[in-house]
Amino acid sequence: MRGPEPAQTLAETVAARIREQVISGMLTPGSHLSELTLSEELQVSRNTLREVFRLLTKEGLLRYEANRGVFVSTPSMSTIIDIYRVRRFIECSAMAQAHPRHPGARNMRAAVETAHHCREARDWLGVGSADIAFHAAVVELADSPRLSSFYAQISLELRLVFGLLQDPEFLHGPFIDQNLTILTELENGRPAVATEMLEAYLLRAERFILGAYARIAER
Amino acid sequence: MRGPEPAQTLAETVAARIREQVISGMLTPGSHLSELTLSEELQVSRNTLREVFRLLTKEGLLRYEANRGVFVSTPSMSTIIDIYRVRRFIECSAMAQAHPRHPGARNMRAAVETAHHCREARDWLGVGSADIAFHAAVVELADSPRLSSFYAQISLELRLVFGLLQDPEFLHGPFIDQNLTILTELENGRPAVATEMLEAYLLRAERFILGAYARIAER
DNA sequence: CATGTCTATAGTGTTGAACAATCAATGCAC
DNA sequence: GTGCATTGATTGTTCAACACTATAGACATG
Numbered sequence: 001m002r003g004p005e006p007a008q009t010l011a012e013t014v015a016a017r018i019r020e021q022v023i024s025g026m027l028t029p030g031s032h033l034s035e036l037t038l039s040e041e042l043q044v045s046r047n048t049l050r051e052v053f054r055l056l057t058k059e060g061l062l063r064y065e066a067n068r069g070v071f072v073s074t075p076s077m078s079t080i081i082d083i084y085r086v087r088r089f090i091e092c093s094a095m096a097q098a099h100p101r102h103p104g105a106r107n108m109r110a111a112v113e114t115a116h117h118c119r120e121a122r123d124w125l126g127v128g129s130a131d132i133a134f135h136a137a138v139v140e141l142a143d144s145p146r147l148s149s150f151y152a153q154i155s156l157e158l159r160l161v162f163g164l165l166q167d168p169e170f171l172h173g174p175f176i177d178q179n180l181t182i183l184t185e186l187e188n189g190r191p192a193v194a195t196e197m198l199e200a201y202l203l204r205a206e207r208f209i210l211g212a213y214a215r216i217a218e219r
Numbered sequence: 220m221r222g223p224e225p226a227q228t229l230a231e232t233v234a235a236r237i238r239e240q241v242i243s244g245m246l247t248p249g250s251h252l253s254e255l256t257l258s259e260e261l262q263v264s265r266n267t268l269r270e271v272f273r274l275l276t277k278e279g280l281l282r283y284e285a286n287r288g289v290f291v292s293t294p295s296m297s298t299i300i301d302i303y304r305v306r307r308f309i310e311c312s313a314m315a316q317a318h319p320r321h322p323g324a325r326n327m328r329a330a331v332e333t334a335h336h337c338r339e340a341r342d343w344l345g346v347g348s349a350d351i352a353f354h355a356a357v358v359e360l361a362d363s364p365r366l367s368s369f370y371a372q373i374s375l376e377l378r379l380v381f382g383l384l385q386d387p388e389f390l391h392g393p394f395i396d397q398n399l400t401i402l403t404e405l406e407n408g409r410p411a412v413a414t415e416m417l418e419a420y421l422l423r424a425e426r427f428i429l430g431a432y433a434r435i436a437e438r
Numbered sequence: 439c440a441t442g443t444c445t446a447t448a449g450t451g452t453t454g455a456a457c458a459a460t461c462a463a464t465g466c467a468c
Numbered sequence: 469g470t471g472c473a474t475t476g477a478t479t480g481t482t483c484a485a486c487a488c489t490a491t492a493g494a495c496a497t498g
Contacts, residue, residue, distance in 0.1 A: 058274065085362070146301050
């Protein structure tokens, strides 16, 4: 799914790398990123690293504190609530006005199939990625580059939450089949039904995530 | 409307300054920003300036070209179309689910009044700002920080378009009163009507802007 | 023992200079 | 006029330095 991107600048390369480490949980929320330490570890200069930090801060993955440096963002309950509010907002509107034969629908189907393969292989991280890809495809139905890129950011933050919650089988397992049902309704020319199901899906997922979050937060 | 922000970092200060220059038209779309020249002009080091560039590039005001530097973004027709698609998406959804006594409604009223004062004073830039503030307040009705900050970015790009088009009286004059009408409908507990009017407003505004753009583009 | 002040130290904020890599223009040969 | 090498300017990146801020530990005081 990801080809070797051509002439990237070093800062973007490093940004991609840190992004990976953050959403894979290697860098845990709240931890401090020392400019000196990280620059040595990644073999880049402090200045370049600071450019990277600015990038990732705008993406919402990192958080600045004046004279104290950058930290990995720590999603709170209100973060989760906001993310799902945005998701309902955008995904449902996109779905409601969708044409069944829109290219985005093809991507939705591809994502569903990937999710099933990954489930059979018990690759739960893959399932998570496929789930996110499915919903990104939903947003594509709106045909708006800006909306899609905004949604990509939201997805990043959501992955941060997922990393916090662990137990991806429990998180994603119940939702795979619902994506297929939603897609089927859309393909059969019933976008209104699909939209309704999507909203229900998102509300349920939000409660689900919030519950899991509360459970780990109260320790 | 803007107090003296306290302990900002230098990069953010400079970013704010360049932002001003871009949306005020002092830096015209397409022009090249030389790192050396600008750093001397703004009395900051190249490194700091590059941090700023990364910031503003993420905001969509600047555009990178590998090994060629940064340029002020040049909105195209598809940019305008996308911006208005997003606006209809977000503003209309926000309005449709709005409660008439939401704090955002107060900000809408304040913006309308500001717009009228500015019109009497023939301060057309002020009118433009107030118009944008009005619609930002509409988005506030959705109670989502992420949605609001995304919309703020879109507004920035829109201001870039406005700067390109000149003639702000012609641009904003016809739309002031419609904002008031929309607000009144909302306050009177008819959000559905307000939404309909808002969508019509946005469609008309889009055609309006596209027309003006086509006129200056064909020279 | 508790509390407040002071100082040392580690980390960030910012700068200036340096060098390699790349793009754009110039000039030259054909 | 076209193709090609040289040159100049600009970006990409690094490094070393210093001012400034915050945090922790030592110390004095009650």
